Amino acid sequence: MKEICKSIRKKDHDPKIEGRSVYVDDYVTTADGREILTGRLLHSKFAKARVLGVKLPELPDGYTYVDASDIPGDNNVNIVLDDTPVFCRDTVEYIGEPIGMLVGPDKTVVDRLLAEIEVTYEELEPVLDIRTADESFFNYEFGHGDVEKAFAEADKVYEEEFLTGYQDQTYLEPQGMMAEPEADGRMFVHGSLQCAYYVHGAVARALGTGPDGVHILQDVTGGGFGGKEDFPSIIGCQVAVAAKKVGKPVRCVFDRREDLEFTPKRHPSLCKYKVAVKDGRVTAVDADVRFNAGGYSTLSAVVLQRGIIAAPGVYDIPNVHVTGKAVKTNTNPCGAYRGFGAPQTFFAMEMMMSHIAQDLGEDSIAFKERHFVKQGDTTSTNGKYHFPVPVPAMLGEIDALCDLRKKHIEYRKPQTGRYRRGIGFSAVFHGAGFTGSGERDLIKATAKLRKYADGTVEVLASNGDIGQGVRTTFPKIVAHELNIPFERVYYNHPDTARVPDSGPTVASRSLMIVGELLRRAAIKLRDIWQEGVEQEVEEHYKEPDFMIPFYLDRFEGDAYPTYAWATSAVEVEVDTFTGLVNILGAYGSFDVGTPVDYNIVVGQMEGGFLQGLGYASIEKMDYDGKGRIRNNSFTDYLVPTSMDVPNMKAVMHVEEYPDGPYGAKGAGELPLVAPPPAYIEAVEMALGGAKVHPLNRIPFSTEDVILEWNKEVL
Amino acid sequence: MVNGYKPATLQEAIAIRSREKVIPYAGGTDVMVRRPEGVPFLFLNDIDELKQIKDDGEYIRIGAAVTFTEGLKSDLVPAVMKEAVSRIAAPAIRNAGTFGGNLGNGSDKADSVMAGFALDGRVRLVSVSGERILPLGEFCIRRGVTAIRDDELIAEILLPKKNCDLPYYYKKIGGRNALAISRVAIGGVYSVKDGVIEQFTAAFIGGGNVCKRFEEIEATIIGKTVDEVKANAEEYVNAYAESMTFTRGRVSAEYRKTVIMNLLKDFIQTING
Known part of the structure; x- marks a missing residue:
């Protein structure tokens, strides 16, 4: 370390x-x-x-x-x-x-x-129904390859709908x-x-x-x-x-x-996927993504962009066509929540891959593995995965934690009795930083260091500490480069009267982008350091040279400079008498590059993992026929407690990013994205698999388990 | 500002209770969340007489102001009650919440009250005009409504000793593993002698608008052999289901019914002897 x-x-x-x-x-x-x-x-x-x-x-x-x-x-x-x-x-x-x-x-x-x-x-x-809403704030379409030809030549074509709910x-x-x-x-x-x-x-x-x-x-x-x-x-x-x-x-x-x-919540979504398979391989994905934006557009444009870019998941698929709509309904405007559009499409794509594998009679982990992208492959937007893709190694890491591969095959076999087991797997990325060229064209971040006569150094930036620790990690980077004690560097809550615009506290960008500006500023300050006088240095964002320019009008180019990666496994035992899902274990391997503070990063990974499990299971919020959200108290909107996932293991996989400070890349959002499809695959497996009980929506509650289970019994 | 009275003895407390409108306060975990403005509290949490757990030979007597945490630490409190109490909320709330409060607030989803039903418990009510002992089934009328008079206070929960050491069944289904209100819960005790069922109780949360037992169905089970009861489990479960009303709330009526019937069947099948 x-x-x-x-x-x-x-x-x-x-x-x-x-x-x-x-x-x-x-x-x-x-x-x-x-x-x-x-x-x-x-x-x-x-x-x-x-x-x-x-x-x-x-x-x-x-x-x-x-x-x-x-x-x-x-x-x-x-x-x-x-x-x-x-x-x-x-x-x-x-x-x-x-x-x-x-x-x-x-x-x-x-x-x-x-x-x-x-x-x-x-x-x-x-207008309240996401399906029939005909006004869209935003409409996007992009792709590559020849989707029509791939469908025409396919051995089999799969179509399925996936639904996700609000999350507060x-x-x-x-x-x-x-x-x-x-x-x-x-x-x-x-x-x-x-x-x-x-x-x-x-x-x-x-x-x-x-x-x-x-x-x-x-x-x-x-x-x-x-x-x-x-x-x-x-x-x-x-x-x-x-x-x-x-x-x-x-x-x-x-x-x-x-x-x-x-107040804003995660966008409910309806994703319709159509997938072509030839010779046991996915040859085309056609994804129709609808997000429920609510009454005003607020952040829906950017949330939708991130969602649809992730529509083909972590897979190398030669022919892709994606349409995305943020539809207007007369409901509370949706906004940003950790993951920012990606949890919806990753859920759809991961479940789609699992369902296809089950239909083909192949273990879904092996099926997914055959499709993983690798360094040098083309992204959904004709950009490039410039850096190594560590997903196969990270699959190995969680396999070592929970015997994933063996159980994944074992639990597929017919089970009897009240309690049934399942284990699910998922792999995701999170594009690090702003989508597209926003960092270069819109944000143009500036960060400063001010050294006072007494030798203390103040970080001047606009990124807010919201628990993720930037008041700690920014000074840590600066102290490290200046080789002075951590106590002598401080970062106050930003006041726009005093600090430059280093951009918003979003998109898992603060540490990777602003942390790097501060690292470079600290080196500059070190070079000109004079005892006993006040000095100030400033750094400006510069886009890395390797980037393929992104064009939003055609969704072409590098949407992100690099990616954070995650693999996760969730093992469950379902009580078929009550619908209770006992999470026996939750395991994740996370690559956020170099963790600039290990405890902070592991805390982020565990917290995000728990939120992801809540999103998939108990966090149920909906509006009624008049458009009113009824789950407006903590008695009616439940989030998981530590008692709900007592056995969680998060391990870090480090694939250093050369343009982030010490190799760090985006961390904050990643851990929430992977757990929902892993959880749902596990529950589905416990109920007998997609052939009898195909699951394609979240949240999937205790009650949903019983109602689904009764379908077979009745 | 919280205004109220802090009597040192139960006598003082019932005197205040008899002369003006007050809100009895034991642990405050529920009443503080939604108290009406302008009505003073009657703080009962430091009255020694209400803080005792005793064995009088016939009953285990749990004082109204005994907290759940205190109950969990006591050797006198029966196992089914402890199991129910251990699933209430979370440690911080169990440190403050009380047996009397759980009963007095009239919730139809009170876990300790359901365990009290399973044990055929009573409640002792006191007032300046004397005391009354009511079976829990007479005290709990419906959600939010109890048989307590405006001049009365809950003094104790009485649990018949003959039931306290019997084998029991308990299962709570909440929305999550902690800090969760019961959507469905079932608890009961039984005894078997020479293969014949001598005692059987089953209490429910989620089968109506009040926590309850169905003594007429219990009577059809008592006196039968274990084998007979198990063989006819379906019939008994159906009889229960017909006696209950399932309503839609945080979960559907269908869900409540399915789970109650599944768990009741499970209870019957686990009877040993």
């Missing part, structure tokens, strides 16, 4: 353990002693309606209603497109859409007044933002967020101030997992507009029900 991998105590360890960290809801007054008003949102009660009027109760002194008419700038939140309003326009497009905000000193009074507001609506017919990020700290008008006229917005500069751009636009009129600080943030990529821009604009109107600090913190019901 390299020196840089050795684990150290995280910078935020002590304040968090001792309860000293200040989250946005913890401020009693602002830092300069001003009273903070509470803002609470008036949410739409209908999925699709024209808002005819809002009748306010008599508002006591100090209480103010804020809506779209109060926006000094533009009522469009800057995300990818600009269709999401700060406060609703003439119509509401989903249940929960913010119509306005009530602001005042006492939260109880604000809530009472909010309940007394009468909104008159003209109800319109909502379930961060410990709910969404919350606060805005403080400052004496110099600037608006200071801070809170729980991942991407300070996203919020910066959005608030400046809503207030119409230009970039210098606002600055944004990330407070200590209790988890994000993607859920705080876009949404803080929306609440950030709302509190800023309210604070502007009343001239006082305003804070809006969601309660858990609001958060579960009205």
